[in-house]
Amino acid sequence: MRMTIVIRYVALFFTLLGTWFIVQTYFDWSLKVVTLRSWTGATKKPSSKQPPRYKCGNQKGCPQDYFAFKIISGAANVVGPSICLDDVILMSSVKNNVGRGLNIALVNGTNGQLLKTEIFDMFSGDINQLETFLNEIKHGTIVLTASYDDAATKMNDKVRAQFMELGSSHVSSLGFRDNWIFLGAKGLKGKSPFEEHIKNDVKTNKYDGWPELVEMEGCAPRKMD
Numbered sequence: 001m002r003m004t005i006v007i008r009y010v011a012l013f014f015t016l017l018g019t020w021f022i023v024q025t026y027f028d029w030s031l032k033v034v035t036l037r038s039w040t041g042a043t044k045k046p047s048s049k050q051p052p053r054y055k056c057g058n059q060k061g062c063p064q065d066y067f068a069f070k071i072i073s074g075a076a077n078v079v080g081p082s083i084c085l086d087d088v089i090l091m092s093s094v095k096n097n098v099g100r101g102l103n104i105a106l107v108n109g110t111n112g113q114l115l116k117t118e119i120f121d122m123f124s125g126d127i128n129q130l131e132t133f134l135n136e137i138k139h140g141t142i143v144l145t146a147s148y149d150d151a152a153t154k155m156n157d158k159v160r161a162q163f164m165e166l167g168s169s170h171v172s173s174l175g176f177r178d179n180w181i182f183l184g185a186k187g188l189k190g191k192s193p194f195e196e197h198i199k200n201d202v203k204t205n206k207y208d209g210w211p212e213l214v215e216m217e218g219c220a221p222r223k224m225d
């Protein structure tokens with residue numbers, strides 16, 4: 001009968017249509033992904049979309065004749081501080097050259113070369129060693145300082161005055177287990193803008209006996225004369 005033939009063709013048509021539809025969806029997907037990628041250029045330059053990386057991992061770059069720096073104080077008595085200048089980590093736990101008290105790095109302010117790093121135990125160490133160390137700093141030296149755990153127990157007026165001469169404003173009020181980071185220089189006229197200080201206060205402390213760590217990044221001018 002004619003009707004049967006028509007039904008047969010219609011059935012065949014729908015089967016083919018269904019198959020085509022499935023195959024189409026399946027293959028079109030991978031095709032679309034490929035096309036989209038080449039349109040957006042993602043296959044050509046995957047790095048072009050990443051944000052630029054600045055020295056010391058900072059948020060911003062520095063002009064010429066400036067050193068990029070980042071200083072992070074210790075966190076409680078658990079995580080050590082770190083000091084970076086011009087993309088070089090001068091002091092850190094990984095470098096195994098940090099410790100309880102004051103962590104100090106001396107850098108040539110003209111060329112950024114590391115001169116010395118030293119740890120001074122401010123809880124039970126000999127304060128005279130720090131006094132001698134600060135006394136011997138030559139004109140034109142950049143001084144980078146980060147506290148860890150406690151930086152004040154052994155602090156005295158003489159050493160406070162030495163730090164003030166390097167440009168510190170906060171050292172005079174530095175107390176037991178405060179966090180303090182500072183970048184100054186020998187021969188600086190006036191106060192350094194690069195200083196952070198957070199008081200140890202049971203009411204606001206992040207950790208039981210210690211405040212939150214402090215962190216500072218920026219651009220310190222190179223010594224030009």
Ligand SMILES: *[C@@H]1O[C@H](CO)[C@@H](O)[C@H](O)[C@H]1NC(C)=O
Pocket residue numbers: 108109110111115138139140141
């Ligand atoms: C820094 O290095 C320069 C040479 O590049 C030198 O003349 C100067 O004395 C050094 N200054 C310090 C403080 O080390």
